[in-house]
Amino acid sequence: MTKPLSVGVAGLGTVGAGVLTLLRDNAATVAARAGRPIAVTAVSARDRMRDRGVSIAGLRWYDDAAALANDPGVDVVVETIGGTEGPAADLVRAALAAGKPVVTANKALLAIHGAELAATAEAKGVALCFEAAVAGGIPAIKAVREGLAANDLTRVMGILNGTCNYILTQMRERGIEFAQALSEAQKLGYAEADPSFDVDGIDAAHKLAILAALAFGRPVDFAGVHVEGIRSISALDIKLAEELGYRIKLLGIARRTEAGIETRMHPCMVPVSHPIARVDGVFNAVVAEGDFVGRVVLEGRGAGAGPTASAVVADLIDIARGRTTPVWGVASAALSHAPSLPMSQRVGAYYLRLMVVDRPGVIADVTAALRDNAISLESMLQRGRAPGEAVPVVVTTHDCEESQMRAAIARIEALEAVVEKPAMIRIEAL
């Protein structure tokens, strides 16, 4: 057995403490898999005295995370601080500059600064690993970047935020509205006090940007991701989707077309028969489609101390074994420069649910707006009758371009008989 791999862990929250726990509990298994022991020897966090449920006795302590990178006894730096700027970014830059491999669970940092950090890692010839940054314990990055590397991938998509998936599952199973589901999720600890990062789709979009970079071998481009969250989803739309044979999921989709790469995070209607429709609760899933392999679906826990630590330590084992891969799967000279496509060019079917005053002529006005934007109807359904009052009208369309649909919605929204902002949900052909 060769010399242990000495690890410095910066950030001792849930994830960092989980890494310490795993490396102690499974020391023998990890050493066998890595070909050498892996041991934490130095740590950094804000508060040295806090009880984290795991002892840091005997470990070198750093108040300043970036200083840990320069500890000569540290071979590899694990960053679990979080955040796109400040100590996390300083630490990762310092470690790469010192020629030390970095393992991070920080999707925000990678989504925003990944292109720069990857270039530095390549220039320095050191590994920058982040299996834990996408879909937690699911080995999604390894699968996309190595397992499916022989394919020209056509699409990668996923349920990438457990909080949103839990909320949507509760709404569907119990017929409750978003506000109630969110408030319950907060009480259970599945959602933060400020839920915006999750429910507005930002966290999931960070992960999608990373997945897209891996799938299509190009530098991460978070600015190119179209992002919508789940606040506008209503119990009524979930129920109507069910009647139409769909489930509503917050899906991140990265798709290659002739013109470039679509990257979009928004609620979708997906056919109930597709495996991703049945991924419920806090579970995550990643679907990859390749020209030779067909469709591969990966499902598991996307968050939590255990799954995240599992992913961080898998990266450490790869480093210990000397198994390395360029950050985006290909060397910088081979990176693709396919552009990110604007959302207005998305082509697909749409679900539109209106609340209209039940009186003659309204449907004619709605269908005229669709016709004038060259949108072809797949179905139309008025639920119930209540002359003079508001009733739901549901329209599903054949494929059209997002720009056409937006123009039609603008006109429909302006109709006097349309009494609420129309609910539009994209139907994803899977």
Next chain:
Amino acid sequence: MTKPLSVGVAGLGTVGAGVLTLLRDNAATVAARAGRPIAVTAVSARDRMRDRGVSIAGLRWYDDAAALANDPGVDVVVETIGGTEGPAADLVRAALAAGKPVVTANKALLAIHGAELAATAEAKGVALCFEAAVAGGIPAIKAVREGLAANDLTRVMGILNGTCNYILTQMRERGIEFAQALSEAQKLGYAEADPSFDVDGIDAAHKLAILAALAFGRPVDFAGVHVEGIRSISALDIKLAEELGYRIKLLGIARRTEAGIETRMHPCMVPVSHPIARVDGVFNAVVAEGDFVGRVVLEGRGAGAGPTASAVVADLIDIARGRTTPVWGVASAALSHAPSLPMSQRVGAYYLRLMVVDRPGVIADVTAALRDNAISLESMLQRGRAPGEAVPVVVTTHDCEESQMRAAIARIEALEAVVEKPAMIRIEAL
């Protein structure tokens, strides 16, 4: 870009031809992912003249596969001949002896001779890769051996034979019997003329033996796998399972207990709510459960030229990049010697369906046989009434040991009023 990796492919059936096709069609992607071009330069097969839909012009030809291993221009040998003895085994042994990495899709060879071949590979310091041998295009081996390497795995299981899963799916969806479903599958090319290898569970058991070796870091032990196929499954049992909330799947299960490793391949009843219950048709799935990661499910195509070539070339890319892993995940010195446990020690619930003459006292005899073997009933159901004629009686039990259940069945089978061999299906707690 460094020198191309030169590949010799032996066996030009569906899989071998698929590898040639992929390496040509996706040459640029593969070169970028591998960091160097990967090119087939030599081939071997039985019939040089056969049309395989892919040109072999310009490639060095070998009538004798083993001779291809000694071609000084070949860096890596791909074996897609099949079979446990003869040319496939000779080739793999010759290549390893010559110090050349081997990629094989041959599960039978690995299940039977894997321990010996792995020892040779380690002694020679060369890679022996077989992602294509288990679950086709799903990167299951990489996931279990690298992606989840930080975990002490507790159980790995899977739907590992698409033919059986297709037949069981057809039986359930259309209420048809095994014989009809098999005959249709044969006409569609999903089953061989001699279907025994698939429907008797042997092919799937080969894959399970390999998965168990990877999951628990021990030499492959096919002799220790309990193997049953799906010939005895009836449409009636599939229907009754559905009523009880289960699906019947041919599942391979490898489980670690205090006493050793269970490895068993047999039809199981699994709860409809478990993701594996919904994996239908020719799809495969692998489920891994680890102490930190929890449950991870991988699903995709388990056979066919495209998915298998995807897996073979992923291995070639790993070899080109220098990413290597010991065959069973750990070096031989660290291999576990946990014994394979006999099936008689399996503990779990059971479904028993009897055809009994509808007359007083029969149920009392059946329940007495269970009681005398210390088996506790979970439910009992007699379907319909037909005095003096045979009716189905369904019993489900609480957990007991397989040996108890077998003793009870022997006694029940001997009852005069029991007119058919009892149908016993294990219920798997998932």
